[in-house]
Amino acid sequence: MLDAQFIREHPDLVRRAIAQKGTEEVSVVSSILEADERHRAAVTELQDIRTEANDEAKKIGRLMRDGEQKAARVAMANAGKLKSRAKEVEELVRETEAILNILLLVVPNIPHTSVPIGKSPEDNRVVKEYGLRPELDFDPLLHWEILEKYDLADFDRGSKVAGAGFPFYTGKGARLQRALINFFLDVAVEEGGYIEIQAPLVVNNASATGTGQLPDKEDMMYEIKRDGLFLIPTAEIPVTNFFRDDIIPESDLPIKFCAYTPCFRREAGSHGKTVRGLNRIHQFDKVELVQFVHPEKSYEALESLREDAESILKKLELPYRRLLMCTGDMGFTQSKKYDLEVWSAAQKRWLEVSSISNFEAFQARRMQIRYRPSDGSKLQILHTLNGSALAIPRVVAALLENNQHADGTVAIPDVLRPYTGFDTIG
RNA sequence: GGAGGGGUGGCAGAGUGGUUGAAUGCGCUGGUCUCGAAAACCAGUAUACCUGUACGGGUAUCGAGGGUUCGAAUCCCUCCUCCUCCGCCA
Known part of the structure; x- marks a missing residue:
């Protein structure tokens, strides 16, 4: 606020x-x-x-x-x-x-001057496209067809056990996701300098209010009424609230956290082709990056956070594009937001795998996260940022579709092979 | 889940109804002293808000929220949280 x-x-x-x-x-x-x-x-x-x-x-x-x-x-x-x-x-x-x-x-955050003014997703600006979209000279399978063909996931049994949108991952499918989680965390820790965090998967009312999911967006979250808790829709909530009501010495800034968590989203009312397979599910895995920074450094931090996320897509050799979100499409709490979208070769469309935002002081003010200036002047609200690096299922979808060959096999990217323990699926 | 004991300033730790925003110690900042440093000594050292051109003045805050009282860190109630013992448990 x-x-x-x-x-x-x-x-x-x-x-x-x-x-x-x-x-x-x-x-x-x-x-x-x-x-x-x-x-x-x-x-x-x-x-x-x-x-x-x-x-x-x-x-x-x-x-x-x-x-x-x-x-x-x-x-x-x-x-x-x-x-x-x-x-x-x-x-x-x-x-x-x-x-x-x-x-x-109810007052939204103020957009940064560099943000394009617009009303809808059409007004978002495609800043840049990286990599070549693969030209497949055969009839490619959709990722949910590949998942089924090689027993990588079981949606029906997931529906039986929990409900639609809660798939099982099986065999190499499960292992591939675990490999991606480990790979993403390793890149964040070893190359990005992020401190790894394991966070609570439920949060209380105050935390959800702190990052801005409450009071408005409670419909996106699963609620455990009896205990007054919410299943997290993103690690952003617990990780950013880590410092709620804290005062941090200026010399400790910036503080950079990374966290792997499952994420739970109700996704009320979504059905149809664009949400098939792994495109949109109620529970998914994600590695999230969160930064607490000096107010003067937050736009610098936004770009470096963005590069941290992009570096993973480059290592995975996935074609992607970067969008700068317009004022009307970026949401209530953000001052500036980028989306990264990966190309899905069989669906022939872009899938959002990362959203990178600078909240400036908007969240930090709600949470009363302040820093103590080194010169002894009065306490200041710091700035918070976060970004996915990355959402796992859509990366899996793109990998399966883009890396499939005419013989039906799917190649695992080189960087992932030490993590998966196998080179191909099929 | 049961029983008991705690939560006070950056830290440690006094304080059971009356000029207590809070003793004392440590830490930190500035000064004196010194060729310099240490020690010693002196002074300062919370946060938010309201008000005022300014010097300043004021209000609130001793885990949180209520209550009793002219007056609450201190008494009462509820909640949160930590610790100890017992039970249960991956």
């Missing part, structure tokens, strides 16, 4: 941002300014009353000690009056604060 003070000082900037993102009415800014005004007036009044009440209480203490019972009783009566007045104003403060907070939570 944005700071009320920031909105107070830059109302037009915020209005423009809301218009560009299109998630909310611009008029919310005026409502916020008004609510903020009323809230501050109430706070000031309450504080004045308390000042008086505190003085009175101290006076009573003095009088009691000096044995002046009568004067003390007079002061007590006066203090009692102040107390009931304070109670009324307290209620007003609570009320105005609640209104202000509700309004503040």
Whole structure:
């Protein structure tokens, strides 16, 4: 969320941002300014009353000690009056604060100036395409056909045991995914300098609010009502909340974490061809990168994080493209976001395998993650970023489709062979 | 799951109703001293918010939230969390 003070000082900037993102009415800014005004007036009044009440209480203490019972009783009566007045104003403060907070939570993050203005996915900018899309001179199988042919996954049994969208991975299919997880983590740790984290797979309400999934996007998450927990839709939530309410010395920045976790997404209402096979499932594996950085370094960090994700696609020799998301398609919490999409040779379409975002202070402010400047000046909110590196199932889909040969076999990329222990499938 | 004991400032650790935002020690910063350093000594050292042109003034915060009281770190209730013992368990 944005700071009320920031909105107070830059109302037009915020209005423009809301218009560009299109998630909310611009008029919310005026409502916020008004609510903020009323809230501050109430706070000031309450504080004045308390000042008086505190003085009175101290006076009573003095009088009691000096044995002046009568004067003390007079002061007590006066203090009692102040107390009931304070109670009324307290209620007003609570009320105005609640209104202000509700309004503040719906204000989206402000897009960076380099972000193209647009409404829909068509307005996203394809920045660059890497690698050559394979020209297959035979009738290629779709990845779900390959999975079935070689017993790499079992969707039907997954449906029986859990439900649609919870496949089993079997044999080489399971091993291939484990290989990818290990490979991605090794690249992040050894080449990217990320600290490996194993995170809780469930989070509480406060954590989901901190990264921005709540209050709005709770429909994407599986909820364990009985215990007040959510299954994580991404490692972003637990890993970013690692430092919630913490103060980090400036000299420790940047802090870079990587984490492998399964991810659980309800994906309500999606059916059809584009979600077949591994294209969109309720539980999938992902390696996530998260960075906590100095505010002045966050755009630099965004590019390096992006390169960390891209380096994996290059090593796997997968053709991919990079999209710069437009204001209307990048979501509520981001200031700037790239998507990486890998080419799927049999489906003949692009699959999103990574989403890399700079949230600036938007998440960190919700979570109160601050750093202590080395020069001793006052605490500052830091910036958070994250990116997938990468989502596993769609990488599997692309690998199977792109690397299949006319004889039906599928080649494993060189870099993965030490991890899989086999060179081909089929 | 049962029984008991804790959660105080960067850290350690006092404080059971009255000028306690909080003793003391350590750490840190500045100064004195010194050729320099150490030691010693002196001073400073939380966060958020409100208010004020400024110097400043004020409010809140001792795990969280309620309550009692003129006044709460201190008393009461609920919750969270940590520790010890017992039970259960991959």
